[in-house]
Amino acid sequence: MSRYGWIRLAIVAGAALILEVLCRSHIVSRLIMIPPSEMLISAWQILASGAIKDDIYVSVVNICTAIALSISGGFFIGLAIFSLPALRATLEPFLASYYSVPPIVFYPLLIVIFGINQIPQIIIAVMFGLVTMVINTINGLDRIRPVLLKVGRVHRASFLVTVFRIKLPAAAPYLFIGVTLAVSYSIIGVISSEFIMSAVGIGHQISYAYDSYDNRTMYGLIALVLGIATLLNMSLHVYSQRLLRRWTR
Amino acid sequence: MDLPDATRTVHARVVGLTRVYPARDFQGAVNALGPVDLDLYKGEFFTIVGPSGCGKSTFLELLAGLALPTEGSIEFEGQPVRGQVPEGIGVVFQEDSSFPWLTVWDNVAFGLQCAGVDPAEVERRTNYAVGFMGLADFARSYPAQLSGGMRQRLCIARTLVLQPRLILLDEPFGALDQQTRLLMGDELLRLWRETGATILLITHALDEATMLSDRIGAMSARPGRLLEIISTHWSADRDSRIVGDERFGAITARLWVLLRQQSMKAIGRAGTEAAV
Numbered sequence A: 001m002s003r004y005g006w007i008r009l010a011i012v013a014g015a016a017l018i019l020e021v022l023c024r025s026h027i028v029s030r031l032i033m034i035p036p037s038e039m040l041i042s043a044w045q046i047l048a049s050g051a052i053k054d055d056i057y058v059s060v061v062n063i064c065t066a067i068a069l070s071i072s073g074g075f076f077i078g079l080a081i082f083s084l085p086a087l088r089a090t091l092e093p094f095l096a097s098y099y100s101v102p103p104i105v106f107y108p109l110l111i112v113i114f115g116i117n118q119i120p121q122i123i124i125a126v127m128f129g130l131v132t133m134v135i136n137t138i139n140g141l142d143r144i145r146p147v148l149l150k151v152g153r154v155h156r157a158s159f160l161v162t163v164f165r166i167k168l169p170a171a172a173p174y175l176f177i178g179v180t181l182a183v184s185y186s187i188i189g190v191i192s193s194e195f196i197m198s199a200v201g202i203g204h205q206i207s208y209a210y211d212s213y214d215n216r217t218m219y220g221l222i223a224l225v226l227g228i229a230t231l232l233n234m235s236l237h238v239y240s241q242r243l244l245r246r247w248t249r
Numbered sequence B: 001m002d003l004p005d006a007t008r009t010v011h012a013r014v015v016g017l018t019r020v021y022p023a024r025d026f027q028g029a030v031n032a033l034g035p036v037d038l039d040l041y042k043g044e045f046f047t048i049v050g051p052s053g054c055g056k057s058t059f060l061e062l063l064a065g066l067a068l069p070t071e072g073s074i075e076f077e078g079q080p081v082r083g084q085v086p087e088g089i090g091v092v093f094q095e096d097s098s099f100p101w102l103t104v105w106d107n108v109a110f111g112l113q114c115a116g117v118d119p120a121e122v123e124r125r126t127n128y129a130v131g132f133m134g135l136a137d138f139a140r141s142y143p144a145q146l147s148g149g150m151r152q153r154l155c156i157a158r159t160l161v162l163q164p165r166l167i168l169l170d171e172p173f174g175a176l177d178q179q180t181r182l183l184m185g186d187e188l189l190r191l192w193r194e195t196g197a198t199i200l201l202i203t204h205a206l207d208e209a210t211m212l213s214d215r216i217g218a219m220s221a222r223p224g225r226l227l228e229i230i231s232t233h234w235s236a237d238r239d240s241r242i243v244g245d246e247r248f249g250a251i252t253a254r255l256w257v258l259l260r261q262q263s264m265k266a267i268g269r270a271g272t273e274a275a276v
Helices: A003-024 A036-049 A053-083 A085-100 A103-114 A118-142 A146-154 A159-170 A172-195 A202-211 A215-247 B056-064 B104-114 B119-132 B148-160 B178-195 B206-212 B240-244 B246-266
Strands: B010-021 B030-041 B045-049 B071-076 B089-092 B166-170 B198-203 B215-219 B226-231
Touching: A003 A036, A036 A215, A053 A085, A053 A118, A053 A159, A053 A172, A053 A202, A085 A118, A103 A118, A103 A172, A118 A172, A146 A159, A146 B089, A159 A172, A172 A202, A172 A215, A202 A215, B010 B056, B010 B198, B030 B056, B030 B071, B030 B198, B030 B226, B045 B056, B045 B206, B056 B071, B056 B089, B056 B166, B056 B198, B089 B148, B104 B119, B104 B148, B119 B148, B148 B178, B178 B198, B178 B206, B178 B240, B198 B206, B206 B240, B206 B246, B215 B246, B226 B246, B240 B246
Parallel strands: B045 B198, B045 B215, B089 B166, B166 B198
Antiparallel strands: B010 B030, B010 B071, B215 B226
16 A cells, blocks of 8 residues: 555544544433444444345345446446547536436436336436446547557458447546445445335435444444445555556556 | 659549648738648658758648648548548657556557457467567566657667558657667667558658658758659668768758748748848
């Protein structure tokens, strides 16, 4: 890990330590927050007991589905918009202002259409994650050095070879940004929609624990979500850095 | 290469080639090239020299089929070239065009894989091209781990592996230091002799043009036209040591006489000497 990585870790550990002291010394009431160490113990106990394994399974499947749809859909839509200048000129203002309206406002409408099940949650998560992937795909394709595409033409590369063996890897630094954001937004989309009108999922369990004043379970589950999100982001970051380091000039 | 032109096989023919970039935003139409007429003979080493912005690279892109001419025609081996790169033409670009995400070996094999060549043949030809360009020890390295000269050798190997019959080089050594350029010139001559390919080199370096070429076309400032074609009469087994030959200086001087006024025109100083 780099020096700055250690500094970042020290900041997070320091913040957790301060919170631990504040909670243990009752400066922060246990009715508001439990010490971070107890959150981790609670998270471990929830995992070990298997009490909510079905909820974890449903959330993880929904998140993975949303991630897959956001990334693949975002890439191909981005590619199509990039390839069709008229479509791009038409859609660009929508893309630029897309996140000014939170997609979650459409959740009730989706429930009316699809009912209370996983589909509206996945759609909300995809609505969160897809557009960031589209925007970053277009950004990445815009920044491909033209000479690399000329090499493809000189080698008479087919459309698919040009897309998958030249454009995709050449745009990879931007695609990784899109993938990282799509992963984060998919988690946000699924967990936040599980909070509202859902009978299953980690978000539902957090909401249930909150309504039942069960702080220990609630914070344990929050720690669990934090852990999953951090692990996914860290893995992506490490992988992308390792890959991109090879080609850095 | 001293055969009279009439007895030699025309490999590529350019007739009345012009390229005008249409008006855009606040800029009027730009007449970038031509008209240019040129016959490239099979197996010759032809170089085009000219001032910056005279349309040399535009000429190469048109000849390669990477761009469409405004007027005129191009033929390669008797077939028209128009907006698509024909089989048998290889191009090496001025800027580093290696794929940074592929190893040296995979970069070189790329074209063969695109063409659907049998994997065993890909292996054999790629190994040969990598070895030929002196990159065998770096086959598993990434371009970022190579020097500028080695990266350019990689790009040449990637072109060479396809066994092109016409190789177009757009200032391939432009970013290299003088000593490396001379050595790369030797490498290029060796490649030319061993492959028997026709080579068209674009450069702004007069000494490089003189050293490498059978014939040199001097191009005017924009819109680029061929002012004169000079035959060097070098033997095919020449190398960079011919810079010591007395004819070398005479040919280079002749090129400079042709291009000095054009270069001044290109930098907007035409006529200043006359005024002084």
